[in-house]
Amino acid sequence: MSTATVSRALSRPERVTEATRERVSEAVRVTGYTLNQSARSLRLQSARTILVALPDIGNPFFSTILDAIEREAARRGYGVLVANRFARGDTDPLRDYFLSNRADGLLLLDGSIDRAQLEALTRAPTSLPLIVACEAIADAPFHTVRTDNAYAAEQATRHLLRLGHSRIGHIKGPAGNVLTAEREAGFLAALCSAGAEIRAEWVLHGGFSMDDGARAARTMLDLQERPTAIFATNDEAAIGFISEIARSGLICPRDMSVIGFDDLGIAEHFLPPLTTMRQPREALGRLAAEALIDLIEGAPGKRVPRQFVLSSQLIVRGSTAPPRPR
Amino acid sequence: MSTATVSRALSRPERVTEATRERVSEAVRVTGYTLNQSARSLRLQSARTILVALPDIGNPFFSTILDAIEREAARRGYGVLVANRFARGDTDPLRDYFLSNRADGLLLLDGSIDRAQLEALTRAPTSLPLIVACEAIADAPFHTVRTDNAYAAEQATRHLLRLGHSRIGHIKGPAGNVLTAEREAGFLAALCSAGAEIRAEWVLHGGFSMDDGARAARTMLDLQERPTAIFATNDEAAIGFISEIARSGLICPRDMSVIGFDDLGIAEHFLPPLTTMRQPREALGRLAAEALIDLIEGAPGKRVPRQFVLSSQLIVRGSTAPPRPR
DNA sequence: TGACTGCATGTAATCGATTGCAAGACGATC
DNA sequence: GATCGTCTTGCAATCGATTACATGCAGTCA
Numbered sequence: 111m112s113t114a115t116v117s118r119a120l121s122r123p124e125r126v127t128e129a130t131r132e133r134v135s136e137a138v139r140v141t142g143y144t145l146n147q148s149a150r151s152l153r154l155q156s157a158r159t160i161l162v163a164l165p166d167i168g169n170p171f172f173s174t175i176l177d178a179i180e181r182e183a184a185r186r187g188y189g190v191l192v193a194n195r196f197a198r199g200d201t202d203p204l205r206d207y208f209l210s211n212r213a214d215g216l217l218l219l220d221g222s223i224d225r226a227q228l229e230a231l232t233r234a235p236t237s238l239p240l241i242v243a244c245e246a247i248a249d250a251p252f253h254t255v256r257t258d259n260a261y262a263a264e265q266a267t268r269h270l271l272r273l274g275h276s277r278i279g280h281i282k283g284p285a286g287n288v289l290t291a292e293r294e295a296g297f298l299a300a301l302c303s304a305g306a307e308i309r310a311e312w313v314l315h316g317g318f319s320m321d322d323g324a325r326a327a328r329t330m331l332d333l334q335e336r337p338t339a340i341f342a343t344n345d346e347a348a349i350g351f352i353s354e355i356a357r358s359g360l361i362c363p364r365d366m367s368v369i370g371f372d373d374l375g376i377a378e379h380f381l382p383p384l385t386t387m388r389q390p391r392e393a394l395g396r397l398a399a400e401a402l403i404d405l406i407e408g409a410p411g412k413r414v415p416r417q418f419v420l421s422s423q424l425i426v427r428g429s430t431a432p433p434r435p436r
Numbered sequence: 437m438s439t440a441t442v443s444r445a446l447s448r449p450e451r452v453t454e455a456t457r458e459r460v461s462e463a464v465r466v467t468g469y470t471l472n473q474s475a476r477s478l479r480l481q482s483a484r485t486i487l488v489a490l491p492d493i494g495n496p497f498f499s500t501i502l503d504a505i506e507r508e509a510a511r512r513g514y515g516v517l518v519a520n521r522f523a524r525g526d527t528d529p530l531r532d533y534f535l536s537n538r539a540d541g542l543l544l545l546d547g548s549i550d551r552a553q554l555e556a557l558t559r560a561p562t563s564l565p566l567i568v569a570c571e572a573i574a575d576a577p578f579h580t581v582r583t584d585n586a587y588a589a590e591q592a593t594r595h596l597l598r599l600g601h602s603r604i605g606h607i608k609g610p611a612g613n614v615l616t617a618e619r620e621a622g623f624l625a626a627l628c629s630a631g632a633e634i635r636a637e638w639v640l641h642g643g644f645s646m647d648d649g650a651r652a653a654r655t656m657l658d659l660q661e662r663p664t665a666i667f668a669t670n671d672e673a674a675i676g677f678i679s680e681i682a683r684s685g686l687i688c689p690r691d692m693s694v695i696g697f698d699d700l701g702i703a704e705h706f707l708p709p710l711t712t713m714r715q716p717r718e719a720l721g722r723l724a725a726e727a728l729i730d731l732i733e734g735a736p737g738k739r740v741p742r743q744f745v746l747s748s749q750l751i752v753r754g755s756t757a758p759p760r761p762r
Numbered sequence: 763t764g765a766c767t768g769c770a771t772g773t774a775a776t777c778g779a780t781t782g783c784a785a786g787a788c789g790a791t792c
Numbered sequence: 793g794a795t796c797g798t799c800t801t802g803c804a805a806t807c808g809a810t811t812a813c814a815t816g817c818a819g820t821c822a
Contacts, residue, residue: 147536149779152809475808
């Protein structure tokens with residue numbers, strides 16, 4: 111029997127006779143034959159694999175999205191290759207060079223990468239299928255899947271305003287990140303349109319980790335006058351903040367309201383349960399994977415940059431309350 | 437210039453003249469040439485990729501380990517392919533079939549997989565390099581990297597005993613998981629050797645999620661007589677438990693001490709800060725990746741199953757205290 | 763000048779699966 | 793019995809990088 115027949119028996123069983131099909135199955139079982147994916151990829155010019163580049167797999171925010179991506183990819187028969195700390199590392203040409211042709215497309219979750227470098231990737235002749243998700247620049251000429259961060263930040267701040275707060279602070283994200291700017295803008299917009307006081311010293315440098323939140327808390331504790339509520343750039347910063355002020359005897363929400371962003375799993379179970387803006391992480395991951403695979407499999411003509419924008423949802427829990435009367 | 441020369445210029449620059457090297461670099465730059473990894477893999481019979489199979493990427497415990505694995509793999513020039521919910525899914529032959537030859541080895545973090553199935557994988561002629569990490573069976577004939585769970589569980593329980601508790605409960609992990617049994621055994625061993633009371637109703641069915649911990653809390657709240665301290669199978673269960681009893685007005689550690697397991701990032705920032713057994717997650721991931729790549733690159737003769745056992749460390753924080761005098 | 767050494771480069775086979783085309787088998791129809 | 797169509801199978805080229813071996817060239821020394 112020729113290898114051609116075996117190949118057909120495995121990939122398109124209806125093209126061979128019942129008898130041949132069974133002989134092949136039997137031989138596969140006996141010899142423990144496994145298909146060589148490299149050879150298949152080489153011949154078909156497609157690895158059926160996508161590369162997901164993230165800033166931090168260890169962060170539950172990203173790992174949930176990765177979960178959804180992996181599920182969708184598996185459903186469509188694609189493998190998932192991960193590259194962690196994508197933008198941090200030495201993005202030397204060699205790295206790109208060796209990465210190429212191993213994956214059919216790139217799903218970028220890391221907003222810190224240099225934009226020019228990105229545009230180079232998508233340019234012909236390589237023309238790598240690319241989706242930028244989560245940390246995407248709003249007006250960039252790429253396919254993007256993201257949430258409307260500025261609007262969601264505005265909503266979060268409005269929630270605090272509605273509760274009666276007028277002295278509101280913000281813990282910012284890391285410098286240079288796309289999201290930092292958008293969320294800060296939304297925060298300021300809400301304060302502005304409500305005519306509330308904006309104090310520069312209440313806009314604290316922060317980051318996306320709990321330690322960043324704790325650091326911001328220490329900065330704030332040193333202030334003469336403190337805000338009565340805080341909009342934190344994400345849940346982790348919010349938690350770090352709440353935890354740190356607790357050491358000084360300040361209790362959330364009695365002494366200070368805090369709202370986060372993301373709705374991580376911990377938010378619901380934290381003490382106090384965290385009020386937050388829920389980002390549809392599963393949907394983000396699923397859509398991003400879907401869009402990337404469509405792009406890979408679709409006709410090259412279809413490649414007009416499309417932008418998906420999902421919306422976030424206010425989840426009110428116990429970490430926000432009306433300000434304490436003085 | 438022949439392709440052979442180009443290949444040499446890129447892989448072993450010292451084998452060609454300075455002039456040739458430069459002409460090749462120039463051509464690479466101009467044409468945007470990228471190496472075809474499939475062809476390379478096919479020729480060299482090695483994909484320089486490992487497959488990491490996990491039960492749940494979204495879980496911060498695993499995602500931190502994955503982080504360490506990815507880092508070590510990248511350092512040694514390997515890509516990382518992830519398969520989530522490995523044991524859950526339909527492990528039909530086709531899946532294994534198409535997975536094969538895409539990766540040079542398997543790093544299994546999922547203890548729920550069928551053991552017979554595993555042994556089949558490692559048998560000749562395929563003889564897939566395999567490391568079982570974290571959720572490994574102690575006496576299994578595989579290379580393993582794990583922590584001594586039973587001993588660590590004993591230590592955790594001893595901590596509660598030392599504080600003066602004698603009425604101690606346990607939230608178990610999911611049924612069927614290797615770790616569940618080991619941690620329960622350590623718990624019982626500690627109680628036994630201390631001569632403390634063991635009550636079946638204080639050993640609660642649980643799981644690894646916060647919701648599982650919350651469920652266990654509800655079961656416990658219904659009991660006539662309650663323990664004064666709880667050893668939870670992991671930090672998430674501990675947090676879910678503490679959060680849930682708080683709704684009924686029970687405060688940790690005043691009314692009940694709780695110790696967790698893992699030392700997730702949140703443990704330090706939770707309120708109260710969580711006492712826990714720290715598992716060396718980075719070291720686990722790094723060692724596992726190291727061992728797997730050694731196995732892949734090493735001589736086939738070297739394949740005597742080796743077992744790495746790391747130890748956990750008691751981290752005392754605020755969620756455990758002496759029992760309240762009655 | 764001829765033989766030899768050492769180095770750079772070219773030639774061609776190889777890895778394993780896929781697939782267009784050709785050939786063969788078989789039955790149906792006239 | 794010849795012709796045709798249909799269905800199954802085999803042949804052989806192909807994907808792109810690697811590498812053993814062959815070739816060719818320059819320099820050295822007797």
